[in-house]
Amino acid sequence: MTDRYPSRVGSRPSLLDRQDPVVWGGGERGPLDQGQLDRFDRDGLLLMDGLFDTAEVEQLLGVAEDIARRPDVRQSERTVIEPKSERVRSVFEVHRLDDTMRRLAADERLAGAARQILGSDVYLHQSRVNFKPAIHGQGFFWHSDFETWHTEDGMPSMRAVSFSVALTRNLPHNGPLLVIPGSHRTFVSCVGETPEDNYKESLRTQEIGTPDGDSLRELSERAGGELAAQVGPAGSVAVFDCNAMHGSNSNITTYPRSNVFFVYNSVENTLAQPFSATKPRPDFIAARDFTAV
Amino acid sequence: MTDRYPSRVGSRPSLLDRQDPVVWGGGERGPLDQGQLDRFDRDGLLLMDGLFDTAEVEQLLGVAEDIARRPDVRQSERTVIEPKSERVRSVFEVHRLDDTMRRLAADERLAGAARQILGSDVYLHQSRVNFKPAIHGQGFFWHSDFETWHTEDGMPSMRAVSFSVALTRNLPHNGPLLVIPGSHRTFVSCVGETPEDNYKESLRTQEIGTPDGDSLRELSERAGGELAAQVGPAGSVAVFDCNAMHGSNSNITTYPRSNVFFVYNSVENTLAQPFSATKPRPDFIAARDFTAV
Numbered sequence: 001m002t003d004r005y006p007s008r009v010g011s012r013p014s015l016l017d018r019q020d021p022v023v024w025g026g027g028e029r030g031p032l033d034q035g036q037l038d039r040f041d042r043d044g045l046l047l048m049d050g051l052f053d054t055a056e057v058e059q060l061l062g063v064a065e066d067i068a069r070r071p072d073v074r075q076s077e078r079t080v081i082e083p084k085s086e087r088v089r090s091v092f093e094v095h096r097l098d099d100t101m102r103r104l105a106a107d108e109r110l111a112g113a114a115r116q117i118l119g120s121d122v123y124l125h126q127s128r129v130n131f132k133p134a135i136h137g138q139g140f141f142w143h144s145d146f147e148t149w150h151t152e153d154g155m156p157s158m159r160a161v162s163f164s165v166a167l168t169r170n171l172p173h174n175g176p177l178l179v180i181p182g183s184h185r186t187f188v189s190c191v192g193e194t195p196e197d198n199y200k201e202s203l204r205t206q207e208i209g210t211p212d213g214d215s216l217r218e219l220s221e222r223a224g225g226e227l228a229a230q231v232g233p234a235g236s237v238a239v240f241d242c243n244a245m246h247g248s249n250s251n252i253t254t255y256p257r258s259n260v261f262f263v264y265n266s267v268e269n270t271l272a273q274p275f276s277a278t279k280p281r282p283d284f285i286a287a288r289d290f291t292a293v
Numbered sequence: 294m295t296d297r298y299p300s301r302v303g304s305r306p307s308l309l310d311r312q313d314p315v316v317w318g319g320g321e322r323g324p325l326d327q328g329q330l331d332r333f334d335r336d337g338l339l340l341m342d343g344l345f346d347t348a349e350v351e352q353l354l355g356v357a358e359d360i361a362r363r364p365d366v367r368q369s370e371r372t373v374i375e376p377k378s379e380r381v382r383s384v385f386e387v388h389r390l391d392d393t394m395r396r397l398a399a400d401e402r403l404a405g406a407a408r409q410i411l412g413s414d415v416y417l418h419q420s421r422v423n424f425k426p427a428i429h430g431q432g433f434f435w436h437s438d439f440e441t442w443h444t445e446d447g448m449p450s451m452r453a454v455s456f457s458v459a460l461t462r463n464l465p466h467n468g469p470l471l472v473i474p475g476s477h478r479t480f481v482s483c484v485g486e487t488p489e490d491n492y493k494e495s496l497r498t499q500e501i502g503t504p505d506g507d508s509l510r511e512l513s514e515r516a517g518g519e520l521a522a523q524v525g526p527a528g529s530v531a532v533f534d535c536n537a538m539h540g541s542n543s544n545i546t547t548y549p550r551s552n553v554f555f556v557y558n559s560v561e562n563t564l565a566q567p568f569s570a571t572k573p574r575p576d577f578i579a580a581r582d583f584t585a586v
Contacts (some may be wrong), residue, residue: 019459022511074298079541080489115585134506134510135506135509139542139543139545141545142428142545171520172465172466172522173465173471173520173522173542175542178545178546211426213427213428213547216547217547220546225548227464227546229465229466247545249432249466249468249542249545250432250542250543251542251546252432252435252471252540252541253435253471253513253520254506254509254510255518269445285329
């Protein structure tokens with residue numbers, strides 16, 4: 001298979017044009033209207049307030065916190081512990097841990113929108129809950145998820161989409177998701193080689209596969225200096241393209257920031273061998289069960 | 294001298310009521326109107342856009358950058374280098390390094406406002422330029438400046454005020470100054486002892502003298518969840534009380550954030566011996582030349 005998005009192979013970073021559509025849909029019916037699809041196509045991002053109501057969100061937050069408190073979960077490899085505070089930062093594969101999360105993953109507001117965007121049936125490539133703690137919440141440096149999913153998981157094309165459901169308020173200052181609008185149209189080919197079991201480190205602090213300063217500045221300029229942030233009440237949803245350049249700052253506020261996160265991949269884009277790693281990452285981060293949602 | 298604001302002496306943090314006025318002025322004439330003085334009294338913070346015009350700001354930024362490039366400055370003890378990037382983060386005592394900065398420190402818009410707030414002549418306790426780099430700009434954890442100025446510098450009363458002049462745009466997402474409004478009315482007595490030469494570490498990353506989580510949450514609740522941020526165009530100014538609890542998040546954006554910073558202290562509040570440290574900090578951080586501006 002030709003590698004249309006080579007990364008972690010050269011000695012210099014480069015910017016490559018996207019070879020794939022952003023919106024693959026050909027008239028699939030679903031929850032998004034044409035204006036929303038157009039915005040997503042343009043920005044690689046769609047922000048929707050109030051997609052889940054207060055009662056739903058409260059239940060989901062309760063379920064997420066229950067999951068994080070389970071001793072078996074805390075000790076599981078699928079759980080990421082915050083380096084400084086020793087608190088649970090992320091739990092992967094939540095749709096397999098809990099029925100509410102499983103149902104949420106299949107909810108038409110999310111899965112239906114994913115089918116519309118990707119123009120096919122979809123399966124869950126990854127799911128997780130994220131808890132960005134208050135006061136000592138760590139930021140996460142800029143990255144394209146696709147860069148990792150391609151190099152380490154063997155995802156061939158840019159035909160996957162992420163949904164982040166806010167379980168708490170996302171404020172300008174509690175480390176919200178930041179996206180460079182339009183960055184999804186450019187693939188930043190990164191330098192460096194994937195270390196063995198890189199995911200163990202990269203889930204805490206990603207270094208390999210992150211863009212260099214010049215590439216970031218170029219993406220930022222192409223966006224005309226615009227920067228989009230997922231700011232909104234609990235229940236709001238950010239939909240972002242697999243190649244959107246995103247990250248977050250730290251959170252010193254007393255307001256934690258939690259969300260649940262689903263990645264849908266097209267059933268026509270299932271994983272092959274990693275393009276730049278010696279072995280695939282574990283299933284709990286990069287599913288190889290391609291059953292449609 | 295009785296220590297009305299004991300800190301770094303006990304084994305448990307505590308919240309003490311402020312024993313000093315916030316606005317000490319008794320009708321001094323100056324650039325601030327009564328509404329501004331009232332807001333400052335209430336919040337411990339005053340944000341003013343457009344206090345310096347574009348031409349002035351451009352000149353100031355140029356001067357600040359020239360100072361940071363001077364080889365003698367880079368090697369000076371008065372300069373703080375960013376741990377990761379090795380770039381200049383702060384240069385202290387800029388009003389002694391450069392004539393433009395000396396004139397700026399005496400500018401009526403700053404020094405006049407300080408005299409109004411503090412109700413007396415004022416001198417410069419500290420001056421510096423800060424460069425928060427783009428992309429890898431480090432945040433700074435919550436702290437009250439007065440806590441350090443009291444314990445390490447021997448400043449007796451809360452009768453000092455800081456002015457931060459924005460030399461670049463301060464955006465919601467490039468790590469702006471955050472202040473908990475009203476926090477200046479409460480002194481957080483911190484635990485821990487001041488290490489020898491603590492300033493060498495604390496200017497990079499402050500740990501001793503920072504508030505615990507419970508105290509922070511309490512201040513945050515007393516503020517009704519409000520959080521103020523210095524967001525605005527270059528040329529805007531934030532005035533904040535010496536005891537205002539403030540900090541900043543990291544900056545992963547491609548937009549650096551620079552400001553010049555002056556601390557005025559009342560000539561009736563000059564430094565004594567440190568209240569909780571074995572020896573005073575050097576003059577370039579805590580001036581002992583009390584000549585009025």
